[in-house]
Amino acid sequence: MSQVRVLVGTRKGAFILTSDGKREQWEVSGPHFAGWEIYHLKGSPADPNRLYASQSSGWFGQIIQRSDDGGKTWYQPGTPAGEPTASGPPKSASNKFAYDASASPLTTHQWYDGTQHPWEFKRVWHLEPSLTDPETVYAGVEDAALFRSTDGGENWKELPGLRGHGTGPKWQPGAGGMCLHTIILDPNSRTPETQRIWIAISAAGAFRTDDGGKTWKPINRGLHSLYIPDPTAEIGHCVHHVAMNPKRPGVLFMQKHWDVMRSDDAGDNWKEVSGNLPTDFGFVIDVHAHEPETIYVVPIKSDSEHFVPDGKLRVYRSRTGGNEWEALTKGLPQRDCYVNVLRDAMAVDSLDKCGVYFGTSGGQVYASADAGDSWNPIVRDLPGVLSVEVQTLA
Amino acid sequence: MIRVILPHHLRTLAQVRNDVELDVQGPVTQHSVLDALEARYPMLRGTIRDQVTGQRRPFLRFFACEEDLSHEPPDAPLPDAVASGAEPLVILGAIAGG
Secondary structure (H helix, E strand, O other), X not given: OOEXXXXXXXXXEEEEEEEEOOOOOOEEEEEEOOOXXXXXXXXXXXXXXXXEEEEEEOOOEEEEEEEOOOXXXXXXXXXXXXXXXXXXXXXXXXOOOOOOHHHOOOOEEEOOOOOEEEOOOOEEEEEEEOOOOOOOEEEEEEOOEEEEEOOOOOOOEEOOOOHHHOOHHHOOOEOOEOEEEXXXXXXXXXXXXXXXXXXXXXXXXXXXXXXOOOOOEEOOOOOOOOOOOOOOOOOOOOEEEEEEOOOOOOOEEEEEOEOXXXXXXXXXXXXXXXXXXXXXXXXXXXXXXXXXXXXXXXXXXXXXXXXOHHHOOOEEEEOOOOOOOEEEOOOOOOOOOOOOOOOEOEEEOOOOOOOEEEEOOOOOEEEEOOOOOOOEXXXXXXXXXXXXXXXXXX | OEEEEOOHHHHHHHOOOOOEEEOOOOOOEHXXXXXXXXXXXXXXXXXXXXXXXXXXXXXXXXXXXXXXXXXXXXXXXXXXXXXXXXXOEEEEEOOOOO
């Protein structure tokens, strides 16, 4: 019997929601790491019991947590659970994210006021486990950079080619910080040396490597952003999220600050597919597990009013790869609702029918077991949801 | 033995319930106490001072004997009462909320 495990990061801890394949009855465990911001947690596709979590706090900084038993127990990599603490040589530093100084001369990026500002590590926004190796995991961080661990999260090294490829001094933060929030691994890449990776940064744009992270190039042609001096600039676009169906890696969908976009050539060119959406501002976007032209967004009223329009929580689905959208409302509040859905807070399972999940700033996690036709809340009153990921377990 | 009082969340991370007691070799300073603390509780590395710069995190302060020692040099000796274990070194987080 199939099982589904939904991993929820919130402003005050992590929660794990589990159900069988019917997705009707749910067990809720948590809060894990109570009181801490959990920006993201995600399972390894190569070993579903291996989970990674980003735990952070304004007081105590960044912690990386790891579970080897599907989220029942957790520990900081390098400090195994239950190990007696003792004096001795320092343990590995699983929360040490040091920018690679060899990326010289790049040491600053643009600040809000246009001056140059040194890169300063703040937190991990997104953890992306390798598709094939449970010990390898990527971390997208603020201030924007990409790190990789090949020892299960114990030690992290920056892939400095991204910050160092040339446009870094022009990158600038969005209001939420200069975060690398999206990491997509191409399942068709055969070796680590030829691994294709897409990443996105607010507010620098989208970038791609075709050589495992050694060299990078901006992939923002076709984006049009009226909030920057040159609306079609090579970089500077506030990309909120990018999604891909792993069965069709050349096709990408993007929710930009404003505008929903698609690319059919791995990001080299983008075209707008906002179509009949009530507003094309938003944060999340995701793709149906089995229908690569079926995509989901949650339109948000505007960049200054971060809530759903008209007091109605509506997921919009396109079955045509964009442009033609239908509102999905069954089971969702249609009056007096003013929540937001953040960029990493939607995910799909791979059951038949495809399940769709999202979490809100109001602490609700909604699930649809019929590809969005109808919705039910799994939980209604968690802390504000920062991220939602799903594991489909055999 | 040096006594250190940790904020709630760091006690949880370190899996301790009460004050932490540490054996510190050589001069008793903020620096040497934190080194001993992180050696004994490696899960606290980076949570009190930045892993890269060594700077105290801005929302944390160090108190002992009813004095704020946060801005003392890290290698300055701590009060004798801390070195003797009569008084604890208190690591305190900024108040959350309004």
